[in-house]
Amino acid sequence: MKRKETARVISQERISGDICSLVLSVTFAGDVSAGQFVSLFPHGKEKLLPRPISVCAADAAAGTIWLVYRVAGKGTKEFSQLIRGDEVEVMGPLGHGFPLEEARGKRVLLIGGGIGIPPLLFCAKALKGSADVTAAAGYRSDSTYLLEELEALCDVLVSTDDGSMGVHGTVLDAVRADGRKADLIFACGPRVMLRAVKEYAAEHGIRAYVSMEERMACGVGVCLGCVCTTTAEDAHSHVHNARVCTEGPVFAAEEVDLS
Amino acid sequence: MTERKKQETDPAKRAVLKKEEINTEVVIAGVRLKNPVITASGTFGCGREYAEFLDLGKLGAITTKGIAAVPWEGNRTPRVAETASGMLNAIGLENPGVDVFLERDLPFLKNAGCGVIVNVCGHEPSDYYRVVEKLNGVEGIDLLEINISCPNVKAGGLSLGTDPKTVEEVTRGCKERASQGVIMKLTPNVTDIREIARACEAGGADAVSLINTLTGMKIDIEKQTFVLANRTGGLSGPAIKPVAVRMVYEVSGAVSVPVIGMGGISSAEDAVEFLLAGASAVSVGMANFINPYVTLEIAEGIRDYCARHGISKVTELTGRVKGR
Known part of the structure; x- marks a missing residue:
């Protein structure tokens, strides 16, 4: 079951160059599997869209997820400044992971x-x-x-x-x-x-x-912003597109066009 | 412009009401909605995805993703880009077509417990009519919303919704074929939106909804390319709200059919602004992406606002704004 909630920052550190490691306390840690992602929401009024970030580990017993991400723009820069005890809006678990x-x-x-x-x-x-x-x-x-x-x-x-x-x-x-x-x-x-x-x-x-990676907006499959081209007709729109956020992000390689 | 309704009482002098005393119902084209909050087309799929987050039965209505006569592939990616307090999208109306909609999505929507508005898209007037003919008389569809903002070859590459004559013709064509009430969804990318709204009314529209997205563009200055594969996209989100409020005010003064207001609504306060400007109901779009629970929070917040201002019916908010 997906949910959006306010997560608490357990720890954050810069582990290499522009790569950050963030541990969050969430209620859905036990539901996350390898290859799934979460949406992390910037704070404030200018940047609104969530940033999809893949999960690096989930600890059901501790109720935490571990995110390792690259600081690539304003949104991720803001996340990189979070410190222990801060709150951040998170939605997850999202997408389908590895089989x-x-x-x-x-x-x-x-x-x-x-x-x-x-x-x-x-x-x-x-x-x-x-x-x-x-x-x-x-x-x-x-x-x-x-x-x-x-x-x-x-x-x-x-x-x-x-x-x-x-x-x-x-x-x-x-x-x-x-x-x-x-x-x-x-x-x-x-x-x-x-x-x-x-x-x-x-x-x-x-x-x-x-x-797969693609620019996303909603992260839950409604906006159709993040589609990738599929080799066969897809089940959702009956064309040759699959939603990276929903059917993906993990696909069998032969299912998707990578040319 | 027709003369606006006179305000007889000063809301500040009214007694505060209890939330339970507020009648939140609104009626659009004869269809009763339990509250004035509707989801905007293209931001809520056909409801299924957000059913995981909220009770759809508490919404006024769901407006579906645009449905065409046949499946549409949409545009290449990137299809979305973030902008200051908003976003650009150029999805290109990807959808599975009306047959799949009727077979797969409508049965789900029928059980959602809220109003169902089907958004209809096409390139040519005849495309719209093919969809409307298939939706005509179908149980579980309360209203049709005709999206006349798609680029159209016939009208010289311009959006079909920018030419009053074509708009009137398409409105009439849809009305003649539909048992349901017809809402015409207007593009803001015109010189005078009132002219288009009047054309809708002349064609027999039961309501108008506005605004669709404003055409915009974003350039990646490092790569020196367009951010969107389609080059241009539609701007939505809080950034466009003041434009939308102004247009809702203008249109509600120009036509007598109900106006559904939308454009950057992300809180109850935003929604009330649209109602005061002349909207009878509101649609929430991009804000769903930021907070999947926002529609219900808005519905609740509108009720709180009414209670606080001693207004017993939500319908009393419509067009209530006064001159200074």
Whole structure:
């Protein structure tokens, strides 16, 4: 059940460059699964629309969710200034996450680029003990984040754009260089990365799920602002569009057009 | 402009009433709504998504997403952009078409317990008529709202709703085909909105609703590109409210059919402003995205306002504003 509520900030810290880590106390922590997101609302009268932010971890017992996000504009800049004890309006859980059931007993490759890494940490945690998980994480430079957390859960392949750490190149370069076999891929990152993941998965006959990003307004499926192009006719509008916020953000790679 | 109603009593001198004493009902084209709060087309789907958040039965009415004769794909993305106290959208009226609507969405709406207004869109007058013919006489549809703000090839690429003659023709065409009351939804992107409203009235409209979005544009100066794939989009949200209030005031003075006011309403105070300006009911749009519970809060707040001002019926608020 989705809800909108006032959340309390448990902690916030800047973990690397423009990347922030925010822990919120919410009533719906136990309902959030890996790959889902929440809407965070700026305060005030000028910026009104919610910002979709993927969930990095949820602790049902503590009633908290952990968000790791990049400060990219005015809204996220405002969130970055929240401190322990502050209140912020949040709505969630939103969207459909990764199909964790399908991963049971399989060799799973988690591929994350940049700010696409946080939901994959959630996956790694959720799959620990039930799947053979490897993560591939692509960063701009050796200013990494969430790397230690990933390494505590699974094997991790690292790439950097500037070659300062791991494979010099894209995260797919790291995956290819490693060459290990997989039955299933979960990916989140920029569109160009998702396109490469889709190609790689098709080449190797691996089923892949990708988490899509699009500008959103309502976050709950009414405004149709965030659609992506689908290969088959969609069930909602009976055209070739799916709502990233509702049917997504996670789609089977072959379902969506990434060209 | 016709002469405005005279105010006989000073609201400040009236006794405060209890909330339970307030009659919140309004009647639009013969349809009784339990309160004057309606959801604006395109901001509430067909109700299902927000049913998770609130009891739809407490709304005055739901206006559906625009429904066309056949499925529409809409525009490319990005379709939305944030602006100061508002947003631009260029969705392009993506919708599954009237057949899917009738089969899938209407049964849900019928059970919602509130008024049902179906928003009708098209390119050509004949497109509208095809939809209206399918909705004609269908049980569970209380009113039709005809969105005459879509770009139209026939009228030279202009929105069909900017030409009074075409507006009158489409209004009459819809009226002739519909058993339900017809609301014409007006675009504000005209020189004199009263002229369009009068054309609607001449064509037999039962009510008019306004305003639709104001055409705008946003440019990403770093990428030196348009933010919206469609280049232009419709501006909505609190930023447009003063324009909308002015137009509601103008139109309610120019026609005798009821006016449904909308444009940036996000609180009961905003809604009351529209009612005082001449609206008989109000629609809430973008504010649903910010607070899914806002419509019910507005309905409650209007009642509080009436109680505080000793006004026993919400309908008494309509056009109550006085000159200074």
